[in-house]
Amino acid sequence: xxxxxxxxxxxxxxxxxxxxxxxxxxxxxxxxxxxxxxxxxxxxxxxxxxxxxxxxxxxxxxxxxxxxxxxxxxxxxxxxxxxxxxxxxxxxxxxxxxxxxxxxxxxxxxxxxxxxxxxxxxxxxxxxxxxxxxxxxxxxxxxxx
Amino acid sequence: xxxxxxxxxxxxxxxxxxxxxxxxxxxxxxxxxxxxxxxxxxxxxxxxxxxxxxxxxxxxxxxxxxxxxxxxxxxxxxxxxxxxxxxxxxxxxxxxxxxxxxxxxxxxxxxxxxxxxxxxxxxxxxxxxxxxxxxxxxxxxxxxxxxxxxxxxxxxxxxxxxxxxxxxxxxxxxxxxxxxxxxxxxxxxxxxxxxxxxxxxxxxxxxxxxxxxxxxxxxxxxxxxxxxxxxxxxxxxxxxxxxxxxxxxxxxxxxxxxxxxxxxxxxxxxxxxxxxxxxxxxxxxxxxxxxxxxxxxxxxxxxxxxxxxxxxxxxxxxxxxxxxxxxxxxxxxxxxxxxxxxxxxxxxxxxxxxxxxxxxxxxxxxxxxxxxxxxxxxxxxxxxxxxxxxxxxxxxxxxxxxx
Numbered sequence: 001x002x003x004x005x006x007x008x009x010x011x012x013x014x015x016x017x018x019x020x021x022x023x024x025x026x027x028x029x030x031x032x033x034x035x036x037x038x039x040x041x042x043x044x045x046x047x048x049x050x051x052x053x054x055x056x057x058x059x060x061x062x063x064x065x066x067x068x069x070x071x072x073x074x075x076x077x078x079x080x081x082x083x084x085x086x087x088x089x090x091x092x093x094x095x096x097x098x099x100x101x102x103x104x105x106x107x108x109x110x111x112x113x114x115x116x117x118x119x120x121x122x123x124x125x126x127x128x129x130x131x132x133x134x135x136x137x138x139x140x141x142x143x144x145x
Numbered sequence: 146x147x148x149x150x151x152x153x154x155x156x157x158x159x160x161x162x163x164x165x166x167x168x169x170x171x172x173x174x175x176x177x178x179x180x181x182x183x184x185x186x187x188x189x190x191x192x193x194x195x196x197x198x199x200x201x202x203x204x205x206x207x208x209x210x211x212x213x214x215x216x217x218x219x220x221x222x223x224x225x226x227x228x229x230x231x232x233x234x235x236x237x238x239x240x241x242x243x244x245x246x247x248x249x250x251x252x253x254x255x256x257x258x259x260x261x262x263x264x265x266x267x268x269x270x271x272x273x274x275x276x277x278x279x280x281x282x283x284x285x286x287x288x289x290x291x292x293x294x295x296x297x298x299x300x301x302x303x304x305x306x307x308x309x310x311x312x313x314x315x316x317x318x319x320x321x322x323x324x325x326x327x328x329x330x331x332x333x334x335x336x337x338x339x340x341x342x343x344x345x346x347x348x349x350x351x352x353x354x355x356x357x358x359x360x361x362x363x364x365x366x367x368x369x370x371x372x373x374x375x376x377x378x379x380x381x382x383x384x385x386x387x388x389x390x391x392x393x394x395x396x397x398x399x400x401x402x403x404x405x406x407x408x409x410x411x412x413x414x415x416x417x418x419x420x421x422x423x424x425x426x427x428x429x430x431x432x433x434x435x436x437x438x439x440x441x442x443x444x445x446x447x448x449x450x451x452x453x454x455x456x457x458x459x460x461x462x463x464x465x466x467x468x469x470x471x472x473x474x475x476x477x478x479x480x481x482x483x484x485x486x487x488x489x490x491x492x493x494x495x496x497x498x499x500x501x502x503x504x505x506x507x508x509x510x511x512x513x514x515x516x517x518x519x520x521x522x523x524x525x526x527x528x529x530x531x532x533x534x535x536x537x538x539x540x541x542x543x544x545x546x547x548x
Binding site for chain 1: 185187189227229231233239241243260262264268269270274278279281285287288290291293294295321323326327328330364366423424425455458502505506508547
């Protein structure tokens with residue numbers, strides 16, 4: 001009896017702790033729902049966001065959208081995707097830009113702007129929190145915990 | 146071709162100035178429609194200081210620099226400032242101009258247009274460029290001046306010092322072909338090299354030299370493999386006539402000059418590279434071979450390995466590089482032999498350093514290069530004197546930024 005009480009107390013404490021912990025919403029990669037892409041591999045996502053490949057497998061031109069450094073999702077996204085810090089990502093892009101190979105994708109301030117961009121471009125692709133991905137977009141890549 | 150040497154660079158520079166001027170004027174009408182500006186102005190730079198432990202030679206970043214660092218701190222070797230304007234004319238067409246100021250052949254920091262080209266992309270994975278452009282005939286050779294983009298203070302010297310060529314007036318084409326989730330990319334370029342290479346108190350004109358080449362690279366996840374080839378047909382001879390006249394008389398001078406001719410000779414450059422870049426790790430291996438057509442130069446082999454590992458905002462790195470050239474057995478006479486000996490390199494370098502990413506667009510770097518070579522290894526340096534032992538240490542500090 002007493003043991004059971006302690007156990008239930010411990011369980012409720014644990015549940016409380018879990019609820020109070022700042023759970024980070026999962027980031028997902030989404031595309032314009034009409035672009036014809038249903039799922040992508042991690043390498044395919046990397047190739048698109050690093051500008052190495054500019055086309056989806058079906059030939060539609062990929063139009064990636066990024067976020068500003070100040071938005072916490074940007075650091076989380078690249079850390080989850082390639083395990084790199086933003087300084088590494090910015091160093092990569094400085095080489096792309098100043099060697100003349102390619103320009104940076106547009107950088108948005110908010111997730112709402114990211115969604116607007118994806119919906120307005122036939123090949124739009126970006127990253128948002130899963131909860132923000134509505135019916136206008138399709139989730140093509142999720143980070144497995 | 147010969148008589149146009151003095152007027153041609155002036156004319157092309159004026160054309161590029163007009164183009165860049167037009168870009169900058171248009172920049173005034175900056176538009177925020179679609180949150181994708183048609184004009185962007187960006188820049189990069191490095192403030193650097195380097196010193197060595199030897200006064201017997203001067204250390205330079207590459208052979209485009211006439212003077213370099215010795216036992217006192219010198220800011221000329223690594224300091225650079227670049228400005229780039231991009232104009233997206235329509236989704237397929239872009240105009241780009243880049244102006245760079247760095248210590249150059251005439252001992253000034255006079256800004257030059259390093260790039261000024263139009264880029265046309267008929268399909269997303271095909272890019273065609275024409276104008277003045279950088280060539281990647283060794284991996285990363287087109288971004289050698291953008292310190293912020295790489296780990297070390299400067300691209301490993303033993304690999305890059307022999308490349309004073311920065312751009313061509315010509316065209317290139319690049320095609321990317323996805324193979325599953327791997328990528329194959331090919332590039333071909335052709336153009337006319339331009340520039341001056343300082344040699345003692347004179348300059349060797351490489352304007353008009355035809356350069357052609359290409360590369361094939363394979364991207365598989367964190368791995369990038371690359372093979373490249375380029376060749377260069379020099380247009381002009383080395384400015385050695387005066388030196389020859391000081392030591393010998395006429396029939397011999399002509400004979401020696403012909404023996405040392407570089408005009409109309411061809412150099413071939415081969416390279417192989419592998420890069421592994423994942424999480425905190427950055428690993429690079431590069432090899433090159435230069436096959437020189439003129440008796441004035443020696444064919445050479447060079448390479449480097451580099452490893453860096455990021456810990457929070459600091460990335461310590463270690464590297465090892467080497468360069469050696471083959472002495473040509475036969476020389477016409479001792480004077481010619483002395484001139485040919487100038488083109489010799491035989492050395493190895495150990496590098497240790499760290500990059501500290503201070504904020505998201507500024508990096509501080511410190512590096513120690515321990516150069517261990519033969520006393521005959523003088524091609525990479527300036528102002529060498531008889532006491533040169535082939536061994537010295539180079540200490541470098543830089544602040545790299547982009548904006």
